[in-house]
Amino acid sequence: MHVLQPKHTRLKPEEVKDLIKKYNIALSQLPKIKADDASVPDGCERGDVLKIERKVEDKIKEYFRVVV
Secondary structure: OOOOOOEEEEOOHHHHHHHHHHHOOOHHHOOEEOOOOOOOOOOOOOOOEEEEEEEEOOEEEEEEEEEO
16 A cells, blocks of 8 residues: 555445444445455455545545445
């Protein structure tokens, strides 16, 4: 992983359920990321949800993507 690349972590199934409940969405409504993307951590499979932490000014913003 490159120094400038945002941190990508795979969510556990319980965390995915909480995320879907919190935002009242379906898994299919999350933005997509391809499984062969260089930023996807090893061991991720299709259907996994990734949390991406980007530093914006002094804050860390969280983004979520589903692996396709």
